[in-house]
Each structure stands twice: as structure tokens, then as C-alpha cells.
Amino acid sequence: MPTTSTLTRTSAPALPVSLDRVSRTFRDTANEPKPVLRDVSLEISPGEIVSLIGASGCGKSTLLRQIAGLDRPTGGQVRIDGTAIDGIDQRVAVAFQEPRLLPWRSLRQNVSLGLPKGTARVEGQARVGALLDLVHLGEAAALRPRQVSGGMAQRASLARALSRGPGVLVLDEPFGALDALTRLKMQDLLIEIHSAEPATIILVTHDVDEALYLSDRVVLLGVDADAPSAGAGIRSITSVPGSRPRDRGDARLAELRVELLDGLGVPSHHQPQPH
Amino acid sequence: MTIVKDEARLNPAPVPPARESGAGAPPTLRQYVSQLGYAAAGSEAGPQPRADRLRPWLVVAGFVVPLALLALWWFLTEFSIVPAHRMPSPQRVLDAAVAMTADGVIFGHIAISTQRVVLGFAAGSLLGLALGAWVGLSKWGSAFLSPTVGAFRAVPSLAWVPLLVLYLGISEDSKVTLIAIGALFPVYTTVAGALRHVDPHLVELGQAFGLARLGLLARVQLPAVVPSIVSGLRLALAQAWLFLVAAELIASSVGLGFLLVDSQNNGRVDRLFLTIILLGVLGKTTDALIGLLERWLLKRWG
Ligand SMILES: Nc1ncnc2c1ncn2[C@@H]1O[C@H](COP(=O)(O)OP(=O)(O)OP(=O)(O)O)[C@@H](O)[C@H]1O
Ligand SMILES: [Mg+2]
Numbered sequence: 255m256p257t258t259s260t261l262t263r264t265s266a267p268a269l270p271v272s273l274d275r276v277s278r279t280f281r282d283t284a285n286e287p288k289p290v291l292r293d294v295s296l297e298i299s300p301g302e303i304v305s306l307i308g309a310s311g312c313g314k315s316t317l318l319r320q321i322a323g324l325d326r327p328t329g330g331q332v333r334i335d336g337t338a339i340d341g342i343d344q345r346v347a348v349a350f351q352e353p354r355l356l357p358w359r360s361l362r363q364n365v366s367l368g369l370p371k372g373t374a375r376v377e378g379q380a381r382v383g384a385l386l387d388l389v390h391l392g393e394a395a396a397l398r399p400r401q402v403s404g405g406m407a408q409r410a411s412l413a414r415a416l417s418r419g420p421g422v423l424v425l426d427e428p429f430g431a432l433d434a435l436t437r438l439k440m441q442d443l444l445i446e447i448h449s450a451e452p453a454t455i456i457l458v459t460h461d462v463d464e465a466l467y468l469s470d471r472v473v474l475l476g477v478d479a480d481a482p483s484a485g486a487g488i489r490s491i492t493s494v495p496g497s498r499p500r501d502r503g504d505a506r507l508a509e510l511r512v513e514l515l516d517g518l519g520v521p522s523h524h525q526p527q528p529h
Numbered sequence: 530m531t532i533v534k535d536e537a538r539l540n541p542a543p544v545p546p547a548r549e550s551g552a553g554a555p556p557t558l559r560q561y562v563s564q565l566g567y568a569a570a571g572s573e574a575g576p577q578p579r580a581d582r583l584r585p586w587l588v589v590a591g592f593v594v595p596l597a598l599l600a601l602w603w604f605l606t607e608f609s610i611v612p613a614h615r616m617p618s619p620q621r622v623l624d625a626a627v628a629m630t631a632d633g634v635i636f637g638h639i640a641i642s643t644q645r646v647v648l649g650f651a652a653g654s655l656l657g658l659a660l661g662a663w664v665g666l667s668k669w670g671s672a673f674l675s676p677t678v679g680a681f682r683a684v685p686s687l688a689w690v691p692l693l694v695l696y697l698g699i700s701e702d703s704k705v706t707l708i709a710i711g712a713l714f715p716v717y718t719t720v721a722g723a724l725r726h727v728d729p730h731l732v733e734l735g736q737a738f739g740l741a742r743l744g745l746l747a748r749v750q751l752p753a754v755v756p757s758i759v760s761g762l763r764l765a766l767a768q769a770w771l772f773l774v775a776a777e778l779i780a781s782s783v784g785l786g787f788l789l790v791d792s793q794n795n796g797r798v799d800r801l802f803l804t805i806i807l808l809g810v811l812g813k814t815t816d817a818l819i820g821l822l823e824r825w826l827l828k829r830w831g
Contacts, residue, residue: 354734357750358830367738
């Protein structure tokens with residue numbers, strides 16, 4: 255049931271996302287309200303890459319779930335391309351924090367699950383093949399998830415999200431399970447993919463360097479020190495200078511890194527260098 | 530349930546072949562499938578040579594007890610320790626088999642009984658699958674149906690026989706219906722239970738990629754519970770044979786159950802033995818067929 259024309263395209267144009275005072279309150283086991291997110295407002299322009307960072311448990315995944323329509327905010331609204339989302343939205347593709355591959359399908363079949371409905375068979379197969387090659391899983395396409403490593407599974411999950419050709423791509427710690435080297439390669443890969451098929455990308459990461467290397471803006475989520483039980487909000491938004499691909503050794507990035515680590519409450523042991 | 534991939538049996542290489550990193554070790558992959566329908570796996574360092582050497586002997590061991598029983602049977606009858614009108618000799622049972630094969634009577638009984646089991650089993654398990662899916666997946670389905678189905682299940686199924694005979698007569702319908710009732714509940718119970726426990730993460734994943742209702746059922750929920758469906762089917766098949774004999778004992782003029790009653794009335798204890806052996810063989814054979822189906826399904830979906 256393609257409700258939007260974006261479903262029939264191989265790759266949709268990047269779409270703007272706006273978070274309008276998004277709040278989410280859960281109920282704890284004693285049925286007491288437990289605010290997790292409070293009044294998160296952010297305008298994300300089409301094709302932008304935004305990273306969310308923040309302490310573990312501060313609500314990053316919860317915010318992504320609101321954007322993907324997997325959960326409904328208890329206050330506020332998420333709009334994609336101007337329309338408020340209501341339930342799971344086919345313009346958004348998600349890669350979850352866990353790979354969530356169907357164990358009875360091969361990697362190839364798992365990736366094709368992401369194809370938009372109504373994709374012609376041949377075209378779909380070609381796209382899946384290309385994506386598998388892109389994430390370096392061409393050789394492993396026929397294997398089942400239990401036969402591959404955690405990093406391979408996570409790459410398959412990324413390829414599945416990409417196969418949708420989404421207007422908005424939501425990635426929850428996409429490279430979290432990868433070793434340091436593969437992680438660097440995958441970051442470059444994501445940049446490559448983004449320039450080939452620009453989607454709006456919102457990603458969660460624990461790695462400040464990764465956030466700075468990949469994104470246009472880095473959003474620090476966290477609770478207000480004065481009202482820690484009120485839920486997390488946006489603590490700071492950092493615009494990253496330069497354009498991709500960036501120089502990993504850029505001194506400006508190093509300065510921002512220190513700021514962000516401080517924001518996360520991690521002492522950076524940074525001594526300003528006398529020139 | 531444990532499946533050892535065929536290759537493990539075919540290539541009992543003492544040293545596991547070196548593999549590319551990450552690719553697991555498919556040749557010696559052992560797969561465990563839990564009741565919940567998840568598959569988990571661990572690969573082993575290599576096939577155990579000891580277990581491999583033992584395997585033929587383990588198969589032989591399975592024949593020891595039947596042969597011993599046969600010998601005991603022969604002994605008891607040969608030396609008239611049990612009188613012949615109570616226990617026929619193996620030879621007399623064989624003669625009965627030959628005679629009934631020669632005039633073809635036995636095939637009629639086998640065919641009609643098998644047909645009843647197959648029809649009843651198919652109808653009952655399909656209905657059980659549908660009901661189980663409904664109750665397992667839908668909150669309202671469960672609220673509406675599960676108390677009622679539970680109550681029906683609590684009725685000892687043979688209690689339906691008089692009613693079925695009254696409504697449907699001594700016809701094929703009444704027997705097939707009774708068998709279907711017997712096959713329905715094991716499938717219903719296992720499927721409904723398993724569907725309730727499908728990994729919610731996988732269900733959410735399916736939804737996130739646009740699957741809903743039947744699509745979700747076909748692509749995520751049913752495949753996840755294939756192992757439970759198969760074990761439900763196995764139980765259902767055993768029930769089907771049980772109910773077949775019950776139905777035929779009570780009301781029929783042909784079939785293996787009828788043959789039991791008929792032989793009893795005519796004092797043909799040799800035919801009684803023959804029929805019991807036939808029922809065992811048929812039950813075991815159909816169970817083995819389901820076993821094949823299970824292996825294929827678990828290879829595909831496990
Ligand atoms: N369905 C839920 N019901 C109740 N509480 C929830 C639920 N989902 C999340 N929470 C709570 O919301 C908070 C934020 O969870 P979330 O998963 O968004 O954190 P996170 O920032 O992604 O953490 P991490 O970096 O460890 O992945 C946690 O305290 C968690 O207990
Ligand atoms: Mg998270």
C-alpha cells in the first residue's frame with residue numbers, strides 16, 4: 255500500500271525533519287510517571303547529518319524511536335517534510351541498536367526485507383547485491399545471521415535500512431559493535447553512501463570523534479543538572495566546521511572534541527598548548 | 530531438538546578446516562532450537578571421533594530389545610507356556626499376514642484407516658493452526674476464544690463419540706471429525722503459546738519495515754514458531770491414531786480398529802496381534818514422515 259510516491263522510487267529525496275517540543279514520559283513499575291525526554295526541539299534540514307550524543311540511558315534511542323514512529327511522544331510532535339508522523343512511517347528507515355536480523359533468512363534475504371513495497375524483482379535484487387557489496391558482505395550474502403560475526407550482522411542491518419532508499423535514515427549506534435578499524439572504514443562508507451544517495455541522517459553514537467567526523471551538527475542530550483528528574487533535553491548543539499570528508503586530524507575538531515567530552519562529563523585532561 | 534548438519538556426518542574431518550574470520554564454522558555447526566522458536570547455535574571445535582565410531586553401534590542397540598522380545602514371544606509360545614488361544618506364535622501371526630495379504634483384505638483396512646487419519650489430521654491441524662494463530666496474536670482473539678477453547682479441551686475427547694454418532698451417523702464424517710478434534714488441540718496449544726512469545730524485537734523490526742497483519746504473520750511470526758508448529762504436529766499425529774482406533778472400535782465396519790473388534794469376537798488372536806503390530810508400524814512410519822518434514826523445515830527456517 256504505497257501511500258506516498260516515495261515508496262515507488264529506488265531512492266527518495268532527502269526530507270526535512272522537525273522536532274517540535276518532543277517529550278516522552280514512561281511509567282515505571284510503580285506506575286509513577288518517569289520523564290525521559292522533555293521539550294526536544296530541533297530543525298533538521300534535508301540531507302543533513304545530525305549526531306546525537308549523551309550519557310547511556312539519557313533517551314537517545316527513545317528519541318530515535320519517536321522519529322521513526324515506533325513510539326509516540328507524550329507531548330509535542332515530530333514532522334517529516336511538514337507532515338506530522340503518526341505511527342510507523344515508510345519514509346523513514348531504521349537500523350536498530352541491535353542488528354535484529356531474521357535468523358532463518360540469509361543476509362541477502364534479510365537485506366531485501368528493507369526494499370520498498372512494489373520494487374520490481376530484478377531491480378530489487380540488483381540493489382540488494384550492490385548494497386551488500388557496498389558494506390563488504392558480498393561474499394557472505396548466503397550466510398545466515400548465526401554464521402556471521404556481530405560486526406557483519408550490524409553491516410547487514412545498515413544495508414537493510416539503506417535498501418529502503420529512505421528520505422530519512424535513523425541509525426542507532428550503527429558502528430557500535432565494530433572493531434576500531436572497520437569502524438573507520440564504515441564511517442567513510444557512510445559518507446560515500448550519503449553523497450551518492452543523500453538522505454537526512456540522524457544517528458546516535460557514543461564516539462565523539464565519530465560524531466565530529468560524520469555530522470554537520472552534533473546534538474548533546476542530557477538532563478539539566480538543576481532538575482535531573484525532569485527528563486533529558488538538548489544541552490548543546492555544535493556545528494562542525496568544514497565539509498566531508500574531513501581531516502581526522504583537524505585541530506578545530508580536536509577543540510570541539512574537548513568541549514563535547516566536557517559536556518558528557520568526561521575529563522579530557524587537555525592542556526591548552528602554548529604556541 | 531538437535532540437528533547436526535549433514536556435512537558434519539559426511540566429512541568427519543578430525544581437524545576443522547581453517548576458515549575466513551567471522552564466517553563461523555558451518556561444517557560443524559550444531560543448532561539448538563528452543564521451544565520459543567529462536568534458534569541459537571554454537572559451533573564445535575570438531576566432530577567428536579568417539580561419537581562417530583559409536584554411531585553404528587548405537588543404531589544396532591535399538592534392535593536389541595525388539596529382538597529379545599521376539600525371542601521371548603517365540604519361547605513362550607513354542608513351549609506352550611502361554612496357551613495358543615491367548616497368545617499366537619510369531620509364525621501364526623506371519624501366516625495370518627500372508628493370508629490377509631493374499632486375499633487383499635488387509636489393504637482395504639489399512640487404506641481406509643490411513644485415509645481417515647490423514648483427513649482428520651489435516652483438518653484438525655489446519656483448524657488448530659488458525660485458532661492458535663488468532664488466539665496467540667490478537668488480544669481480542671485471546672479474550673474471546675481462549676476460555677471457550679480451554680473448556681472444550683478439558684472435555685475428554687472420547688466423550689464426543691456418542692454425540693458425533695448421533696449427529697453424523699456411523700459415517701466417515703463422524704470418524705474424521707473425531708480424529709480432527711483429537712489433532713486440533715495439540716496444534717492449537719503449542720502454536721498459540723509460541724506465538725505469544727515471539728521475540729518482540731523481531732516483530733517490531735518487521736513493523737518498522739512496513740509489515741503488518743498477514744505480512745507480518747507470514748514473514749516473521751510463523752517462521753519464528755516453526756519448531757513449535759512441528760512439535761505440535763507430531764503430538765497431533767499421535768493423537769490422530771489414538772482417536773482413529775477409538776472411533777473404529779466403537780462404530781465402524783472396516784478399518785484397523787474394526788479388525789481388532791472383529792478378531793476379538795471371532796477369537797482370532799493371531800489377527801489381533803497382527804493388527805496391533807500394523808498400528809505400531811503405521812504410527813511410526815507417519816511419525817517418521819513428520820520427522821523428515823521437521824528436518825526440512827528446520828533447515829529452511831531454523
Ligand atoms: N518502554 C519503556 N518503558 C519504560 N522505560 C523505558 C522504556 N524505554 C526506555 N525506557 C527508559 O528510558 C530511558 C532512556 O532509554 P534509551 O534506550 O532511550 O537510552 P539511550 O540513551 O539510548 O541509552 P544507551 O546509550 O545505553 O543506548 C532509560 O532510563 C530507560 O529505562
Ligand atoms: Mg540506546
